[in-house]
Amino acid sequence: MGAHPAHLLALGFGSGLSPRAPGTVGTLWAWLVWVVLIADLAPAWQGVVIALALPLAWWASTVSARHLRSADPSAIVADEIVAFWIVLWLLLPAGFWAQLAAFALFRYFDAAKPGPVGWADRLLHGARGWRGGFGIVLDDLVAAFCTLLVIAWWHSW
Numbered sequence: 001m002g003a004h005p006a007h008l009l010a011l012g013f014g015s016g017l018s019p020r021a022p023g024t025v026g027t028l029w030a031w032l033v034w035v036v037l038i039a040d041l042a043p044a045w046q047g048v049v050i051a052l053a054l055p056l057a058w059w060a061s062t063v064s065a066r067h068l069r070s071a072d073p074s075a076i077v078a079d080e081i082v083a084f085w086i087v088l089w090l091l092l093p094a095g096f097w098a099q100l101a102a103f104a105l106f107r108y109f110d111a112a113k114p115g116p117v118g119w120a121d122r123l124l125h126g127a128r129g130w131r132g133g134f135g136i137v138l139d140d141l142v143a144a145f146c147t148l149l150v151i152a153w154w155h156s157w
Contacts, residue, residue, distance in 0.1 A: 009056060010075075023080050023110055026078075028078060058136075062133025063136055072132070076136060083106070102151060110143040116142050117139055
């Protein structure tokens, strides 16, 4: 993890090194970081943090995947982190149970990859370099969108 600064970011400061469910652990890490460091910022500043984190996640994923010699290593969780931050940013202010429901929905979409999430995952699957790094991030962004779509549907119903 210390071999390159990108690894620290891509591996979610070690959360992606979990032997079981690294994506879930990375998403829990994202939630914790949000609550501790980002939630008290003004919404515009939260958006700035996300806008800066997104290209950093892309870069870190690209570099780390190349160094790990894998198109989409499960240890890379920067994609889950920034995608879940987007969900929290658009969901908040919301209570714990709403956040927990968003967490469960996001994990479902990210892990099961139904419909558009699976399409996004296959779109650049196996690509290397910048395209591969974007592919790592893309399916999680689509999972975040699907999560928000279900929540919006639930609220309108």
